[in-house]
Amino acid sequence: MAQPPRTALGQRLRALWTIRGSLDRRSYALLAGLGLVAPLLAWTLLASSGAVDRVFLPGPAQVLARLAGWWNDDALAADIGISVFRVVAGWALSVLIALPLGLYIGTYRSVQALLEPLTDFVRYMPAVAFIPLVMLWIGIDESSKVAIIFIGTFFQMVLMVAEDVRRVPMAQIEAAQTMGATRGEIVQKVIFASAKPALLDTLRITMGWAWTYLVVAELVAANSGLGYAIIKAQRFLQTDKIFAGILLIGALGLAIDQAFRLAHRAAFPWLHRRGGA
Amino acid sequence: MNAADAPVPAPLVSCRGVDKTFGRGAAATVALHKVDLEVAAGEFLTIVGASGCGKSTLLRAIGGLESVSGGQILVDGRPVSGPGVERAMVFQNYSLYPWLTVAQNIRFTRQLRAHTRERTTASVEAVLGRADALLQLMGLTGVADAYPNQLSGGMQQRVAIARAILSRPRILLMDEPFGALDAQTREVMHDLILHVSKLERSTVIFVTHDVEEAIYLGQRVVLMAPRPGRIDTLYGVPLPAAREQPMKQSPAFLELRRRILDRIRDTAGMKTDFELLQKLSRQAQEPAG
Numbered sequence: 001m002a003q004p005p006r007t008a009l010g011q012r013l014r015a016l017w018t019i020r021g022s023l024d025r026r027s028y029a030l031l032a033g034l035g036l037v038a039p040l041l042a043w044t045l046l047a048s049s050g051a052v053d054r055v056f057l058p059g060p061a062q063v064l065a066r067l068a069g070w071w072n073d074d075a076l077a078a079d080i081g082i083s084v085f086r087v088v089a090g091w092a093l094s095v096l097i098a099l100p101l102g103l104y105i106g107t108y109r110s111v112q113a114l115l116e117p118l119t120d121f122v123r124y125m126p127a128v129a130f131i132p133l134v135m136l137w138i139g140i141d142e143s144s145k146v147a148i149i150f151i152g153t154f155f156q157m158v159l160m161v162a163e164d165v166r167r168v169p170m171a172q173i174e175a176a177q178t179m180g181a182t183r184g185e186i187v188q189k190v191i192f193a194s195a196k197p198a199l200l201d202t203l204r205i206t207m208g209w210a211w212t213y214l215v216v217a218e219l220v221a222a223n224s225g226l227g228y229a230i231i232k233a234q235r236f237l238q239t240d241k242i243f244a245g246i247l248l249i250g251a252l253g254l255a256i257d258q259a260f261r262l263a264h265r266a267a268f269p270w271l272h273r274r275g276g277a
Numbered sequence: 278m279n280a281a282d283a284p285v286p287a288p289l290v291s292c293r294g295v296d297k298t299f300g301r302g303a304a305a306t307v308a309l310h311k312v313d314l315e316v317a318a319g320e321f322l323t324i325v326g327a328s329g330c331g332k333s334t335l336l337r338a339i340g341g342l343e344s345v346s347g348g349q350i351l352v353d354g355r356p357v358s359g360p361g362v363e364r365a366m367v368f369q370n371y372s373l374y375p376w377l378t379v380a381q382n383i384r385f386t387r388q389l390r391a392h393t394r395e396r397t398t399a400s401v402e403a404v405l406g407r408a409d410a411l412l413q414l415m416g417l418t419g420v421a422d423a424y425p426n427q428l429s430g431g432m433q434q435r436v437a438i439a440r441a442i443l444s445r446p447r448i449l450l451m452d453e454p455f456g457a458l459d460a461q462t463r464e465v466m467h468d469l470i471l472h473v474s475k476l477e478r479s480t481v482i483f484v485t486h487d488v489e490e491a492i493y494l495g496q497r498v499v500l501m502a503p504r505p506g507r508i509d510t511l512y513g514v515p516l517p518a519a520r521e522q523p524m525k526q527s528p529a530f531l532e533l534r535r536r537i538l539d540r541i542r543d544t545a546g547m548k549t550d551f552e553l554l555q556k557l558s559r560q561a562q563e564p565a566g
Contacts, residue, residue: 012431174342178441178450180362180391189388193376270375270424 026247056242063247066240070229083214083225086142090149090212090217094157095203102161106195107187116162123155128216140221148220154212157206164198166190197268204260211253288315289353289480290339296347297334297506299562307505308334311348314499314508316482318447321474323483323495325537326359327545331506332484333452339482340366340450340513352448362391364448367437367454373425380421383439384408392444411439414473431462438470449474449546451483455490456508464522471520492530493520500537502544509544512537 007159010021015021023031040060046052047059054062070076104111105119130151138144218227225244233241265272297309308331316322321413335341341351343359350357352364358365373382386392387404412418415435425433434454441449451470460541471494474481485491491498495514502509515529524530 038475077361082302169371171368171370172355172374174360175366175368175372175437175440176385176389177342177360177362178340179359179389179444181389182391185389190374196376268376270426273424 008251042233043260054239056239058243062240065241065250066238067244070241070244079224079226079229080248080252083218083227083249086145086217086225087149087207087210087214090146090213091153091207093146093150094154094206094210098154098157098161099199103165103187103192103195104157106160106165107191116159118156120160123159127152129212131216131220133219135220139209144220145217145225147214148217149210152216153210155208156164156209157202160202160206164195164202167198168194197264197271200264200267202263204257207256207260208253211249211256287291288501289316289318289320289352290316290482291314291351292335292348294348295335295338295345295350297331297338297343298346300498308374309338310507312504312506312508316448316480318480319478321471321481321483321494321496323485323491324486324499324501325488325491325540325541326501326509326561327503329503329506330372330501330544331503332501334368334453334506335501336450336484338350339448340364342366346498347551350398362444363447364384364450365441366452367434367441367452369453369456370430372437373433373440375425376423378422379417379428379436380408380412382425382436383411383417383442383443386444389429408439408443411443413441414476415469429462430458431466432459434466435469442473442479445477446482449479449481450479453484453485457484463490468520468526470494488534488541489525492537493525494531498533498537500540500544504546510540517566 016027044060047054047057047062058066067076070079077266103116106112127148131148134147135143136153138147172190172194173186176186179253181189214225215227215230217229218225222228226249231244231246233239233245291503292312292314295309295312295524296307299306299308310332312335316334324335326332334343338345339352339357341364352361357364374385386406389502392404413423415438417432417435418437420428420432425436428436435456454470455466458466467490470481473479480493483491492514496518498509498512498514499508500512501507514525514532514533516524
């Protein structure tokens with residue numbers, strides 16, 4: 001047995017290590033800030049110490065300056081616009097097909113048997129390896145980039161949707177059956193309605209994956225976009241631009257993720273409201 | 278009591294030689310074996326038994342959620358081939374819709390075609406009035422706009438019962454509905470369901486593993502036994518029709534409880550070997566070596 005800590009500080013430190021313990025808002029904000037600022041500080045120090053060549057490790061100020069220049073002289077807004085368009089288009093196309101397909105796979109065993117092993121198989125094929133095929137079949141215009149993002153997200157998304165649907169408690173379905181609901185009514189008013197929060201989470205997570213496929217997609221003969229800019233910057237040894245591009249994609253992803261979380265709270269109030277009826 | 282003079286009513290539910298086997302070949306388990314059971318209209322029948330005796334399977338088969346492997350289940354003379362609106366079911370838990378408020382849950386059947394074929398203003402109003410009446414009857418008026426996960430387990434089951442009886446089913450099937458509740462809440466729910474079933478004149482088939490609950494609620498208690506799942510004994514409950522909590526202390530109640538518990542122990546095939554237990558504890562007390 002550990003000795004009980006004698007000082008107030010000791011007690012507070014000990015509280016931080018309670019398994020699944022609670023944390024007040026201030027401490028949370030403090031720790032979150034620390035987690036974000038510490039790497040930034042380490043980066044600044046390392047870059048300004050001169051231990052690493054500026055060409056390979058630009059400092060934060062240099063990256064910011066590059067970002068400003070990119071915005072002013074190099075049409076950063078257009079790059080962001082086209083990249084967001086590609087990500088959202090590829091992802092939305094996935095959603096459009098994966099949602100109904102996953103709903104059927106998760107609801108009917110027969111559809112599951114028909115499609116799930118196939119999907120499982122395709123999902124392990126690397127999306128990147130499809131690039132040559134996509135270029136041959138679709139060409140090098142906008143649709144090929146959308147196609148790569150689609151291939152990267154779709155197969156995972158189908159399986160996740162199916163799993164969300166399978167998690168709907170059987171008692172909810174059987175209750176509807178004993179109330180005389182038809183098959184269609186159960187799928188629509190119980191299964192889909194019940195799985196909605198999980199589905200929105202799946203959409204949020206797959207949106208993140210769509211962003212990771214952006215750079216890959218913009219390898220395909222693109223001449224615009226954030227991924228393309230990163231690849232081009234490598235050719236000219238513009239490390240600061242690579243940094244700027246990567247950080248920008250991270251920030252955009254984070255913003256979209258937060259938007260999804262907000263939408264979740266707004267759309268499903270019963271999940272976020274507890275006690276005190 | 279002059280039950281002898283009354284004409285014997287035709288049973289509302291009758292199970293005739295019902296068999297149910299899960300799985301095939303060597304892995305097959307017989308959940309129900311030649312089950313014969315008749316339930317009269319207006320009866321409150323409880324089913325008890327050790328786990329694995331098939332009591333839930335039988336209830337689900339009557340509800341049409343489980344197909345039978347042999348024999349037949351008739352409701353009002355017609356064979357059961359699937360779920361139907363005249364047989365409502367209350368589950369132990371997780372059956373409420375968490376995205377709907379209490380009032381919306383109770384009115385859920387109004388969204389279903391099966392219940393809205395004759396859509397006259399009068400019928401709609403009647404249902405809405407009934408939903409309000411049920412909210413009141415179940416003591417849910419204050420929480421009508423709350424979501425299920427804001428309620429206690431007992432309150433949630435009140436909602437489940439109200440939802441099940443909204444469209445006046447002839448038969449109410451209850452699958453251990455109070456199994457997850459604490460003892461005090463359960464007692465309150467017992468008196469509530471007795472009151473409601475009398476008011477609604479419903480036929481109730483109630484599955485439980487709690488013998489006391491089975492006796493207190495049931496006019497008859499069916500004892501089922503496992504391996505294979507079958508009906509072992511039917512007990513008439515020698516208590517007045519209007520049940521009150523003190524009856525649980527009456528000699529008749531306690532005697533029946535003892536008989537049923539003994540019989541469950543005999544049929545469960547899991548008798549405690551007291552001699553072995555004593556031997557083991559002696560060994561544990563002796564010094565090692």
